Amino acid sequence: MAQILVERENRRFNPDWTTQFFFHEVKGKPTCLICNSSVAINKVANVKRHYTQNHPDYDGRFTPGTARGQEQLDRLTRQANGQMAMMRGATSLQQRAATAAVQALYPEKPDIQQAVQSVPLSRNTCARRIKVIANHITEGVIYDLNMCESFSVAVDESTDVNDVAQLSVFVRYYLNSKFSEDLAAVIPLTERTTGKKIRWLSKGKALQRVWTVRQHIEQFLSEIGGDAAERFLEILRSEHSLRDMDFLTDILAHLNDLNLELQGEGRNVVELWLAVTSFKDKLHCFYEDINSDINHFPITTEFVNGRDDVVNLTPARAFLVDVFLEVEHCFAGLDSIIGIIELVA
Template sequence: MANTKKHKADFENHQFKSDWTDCFCFILPDHAKAKPTCLICMQTVVVCKTDNLKRHFNTMHAASFNANYPPESDQRKQKIANMITSFKHSVSTISKSTSAQESATAASLQISWYLAKANKPFADAELMKSCAVAMVSEVLRHDEKQKKTVVELLQQVPLSANTATRRVEKAEAISLAIDSSCDRTDREQLSVFARFFDGKTFREELLCLLPLTGRTTGEVIFTVLTQFFVKNGLDVVVEQHKGLVSRLSAINPALLAFHCIIHKSVLCAKLCGKMQETMDTVTRLVNFVHENSSLQHRLFRAMLDEISAEHKDLLLHNDVRWLSKGRVLERVCDLRDELASFLSTLQSQRAQEFKIFLIDNDMMGYVFFLCDIMSHLNCLNLQLQGKNHTVVDMYKAVEAFRSKVKLLEKDIQGRKLHFPRLREHCEKNNMGEDQVMQDFVSSLAKNFYECFECTPKLSSDILLFLRQPFSVSADGQWTAEAKKVWPSIDEAALQMEVLEMGTSDVLKAQHRDVGVKDFWINMVPQARFKNTRGIAMLLLTMFPSTYICESSFSSMNSIKNQDRNRLSNAHLDQCLRIATTEYSNVMCLWKAVWTFFRCTLLNNIITVQ
């Protein structure tokens, strides 16, 4: 058969007919790319065709409208004429309001530009408005109507000193969270989020989603980021360094980089030896029940439903999902007896091997232990997950967990109060202490101590200052460490400000009543405490984890799903930006993020997986 192009309605160039207004109560607005609009419900029809308009009218309005306004009657013509007048008036009002607002904002931006170019104070913006109003009043003094209109428009231009300042101010620090993952078509996508202070609150927004081809080494990622910076007007210098962080640090020596806190906590709890062998066996058992055959899986679920079991199915393990291990182990522990009973009905050798595993008290002791310890780790993980967390919040959670692990280390050798499943299993089967379990908890405590104790450029004293600024001494070593974090800071002035802050009863009272972010944003005066507030805002800008990147990958896979796997990279970037943004207008989002990002790279923080 010969290839033929698909029929597209857009190519037919349908023209709107005037008699459609009388017949179907539709009108074609007078602007570019207008669509036929129903005068009754204001809905639009995509394709300008008689059948489409007729179908809408007959389905939605014909019965009631024709009964009240019969066809060809004078009442009908008058009603349609009134609706047309009302529609045009509404469109005109909205258009004028939008145009006036946009013009006022544009004028404000223009004035701010001229003030900045002429090195004039921003307080002069109001003076310029007063001069403009006075000039108009004199020039149009013989035309009162026109003078009143122009003066009202000038009064709408936002030109306060604070507004003019915000037009040109820049973010003092930018934090980047960088992570990568494959989409539905196995293309690696590099997700880059920016965190910055916009003058009112901290924003976390998608900066870019960059496709990676081939290998995903630090050199490749750095090259892709460099190309993106250059393309968008940000000059960068490439030097001979290996790895993403070292290359970025070569460009910006003040760069502060550290590993995602969530990933560090997961690495601290990495299984090995007997524990890894036990987890692998549980995973194979679950996969055997799920995937050996569809019939076998259905029979297992039918059995659980028939005996009214606590759960209706097993959960599959996925290394990418942080809570997966604990939940899989919990489900296997809860359904231990049901699994053993079901496996005994199967004839395969693998089924019998898994049954022996389930009835072996020693092996199940390890399963119950892993289930208990993973429940503690999952509680920590849930505390660390979520958007808009500060580095203080997450380090407090980790610090608390380090204390808990020390308690667990003692408890596993004693009454096992914090290992309820293991304690019940040991009491039931008269089992004693196990050295493998004790060694695992000791190793866990050691890993958390070493991983989170030595944090480059981010000591516990600096974090304490951010959380409790009145409990640190001005002449302590932490001010020298703060100088390393932010080289441009005035250390001498910082010490004086800390002393002054410590004597302020007002700030102490406000600190007790509000959170850490609200205190530094709204309570600490910028002019009076420039250095202390600056170091605090730098720390609050930090991405403590790449959680926002991980959650964006879930959105990415929902957008670029199996039915939309041909979605272009550019469209995927745009769709993901809209899906993840906190702004209500995507143009405002892009302008805000990129304006703040390109203004400065003096004090940046990068968080990588």
């Protein structure tokens, strides 16, 4: 009776549900792009109920209609399309193999052939085929990375079908006269994570976080006691160690800013060259600044102003020289095409 009422109401999937509730249509049923669960009836109340009850944080993290929301929707859609294409490919391959085997064994019995063709693949068979394909792709990426001269790594936050945060590791490399980009690994993040925590994976943010909670760390080490704790306490209470940590926190924050400028899809070589050139100019400014007002190093400034005696910043100046030489070395390849860059810049 319920099915007859549904057919009479002529309920159909509304495309607006995709942008509003992260749903798409699979075999006539509204299916959640986030967790891959389906709703029995094409009804907005059912779709909305599933979205609000099972994914309440999505409105805050990926608000529909915003750029971040659209980016997440595009990512989930590509993921779903890829999974369906892989399943169709694995199913087709298995069915062709089974059909060929039955035709060879029972060439005069079309009823048996038809029966075998109509048998669906089990879930375990599909999962096994997907695992084989995934392993093959992984081995191919590892082989290419071993063959190429150099490669770069980028990380991004994503979620799986159960909305569990994971770290996606991408690699970009040059091999066989072409640039390639592949997904190297997906690492589940079992603890609760946010975009801010993902950015703490960089050294600058990590050290800044340690500096922010250094007093709590010192209190914790004092409470637990022990030889190891005492050694760490000596480091935290040492004037030289605090000076070095404050300066490293400042300079690594600047390096982290450069790192972010060099990331992002669609960045061209001119933009990267301008970012590197600008940072090298900043290093000259930093070197002069460390000899005078140290305005570009706020944490170091706080440390210096809190001391009555003169703070020796000679190690900081030497470190800035090393940073400049390292940047020159890492981006030496840009010098070979500087003529072309200046022409199009």
